[in-house]
Amino acid sequence: MKRVAALAVIGVIGFLLALWRFGDAAAAHCQGTGQRDTTYSVEAGRLRMEQIAHVLTVTRDGAPLTGARVCFNAEMKGMPAMAVSDEGREVAPGRYEVSVTLGMRGDWTSVVLVEHDGRPRVAVPLDFRVG
Numbered sequence: 001m002k003r004v005a006a007l008a009v010i011g012v013i014g015f016l017l018a019l020w021r022f023g024d025a026a027a028a029h030c031q032g033t034g035q036r037d038t039t040y041s042v043e044a045g046r047l048r049m050e051q052i053a054h055v056l057t058v059t060r061d062g063a064p065l066t067g068a069r070v071c072f073n074a075e076m077k078g079m080p081a082m083a084v085s086d087e088g089r090e091v092a093p094g095r096y097e098v099s100v101t102l103g104m105r106g107d108w109t110s111v112v113l114v115e116h117d118g119r120p121r122v123a124v125p126l127d128f129r130v131g
Contacts, residue, residue, distance in 0.1 A: 034123030064094020074110035
């Protein structure tokens with residue numbers, strides 16, 4: 001019985017450590033708001049339901065923004081329960097890949113949060129249509 005109790009305690013401790021160490025960094029970073037700054041721009045290209053990886057192009061004053069933390073928060077218009085969020089990974093200068101499943105065709109709205117060079121977080125609105 002002592003062995004079972006010891007294994008249970010070790011299992012719980014291991015689980016809590018894993019949650020602490022490997023917590024959802026994207027979700028933590030994606031929460032909150034940012035300032036509006038029209039020098040930043042985000043384009044998404046064509047977004048499709050069948051895709052899992054989507055690439056966002058992020059620019060500042062028309063130049064690709066490199067080395068930024070980019071977070072994509074989106075929801076289907078009129079359906080806030082249909083929401084997705086992911087932190088982007090830079091795949092090329094100014095191009096950030098987010099891994100989300102857009103579960104329905106139609107009009108979506110999003111806010112892309114951008115942080116770089118120690119500047120205040122910027123919120124860039126982006127509306128798009130999923131085909």
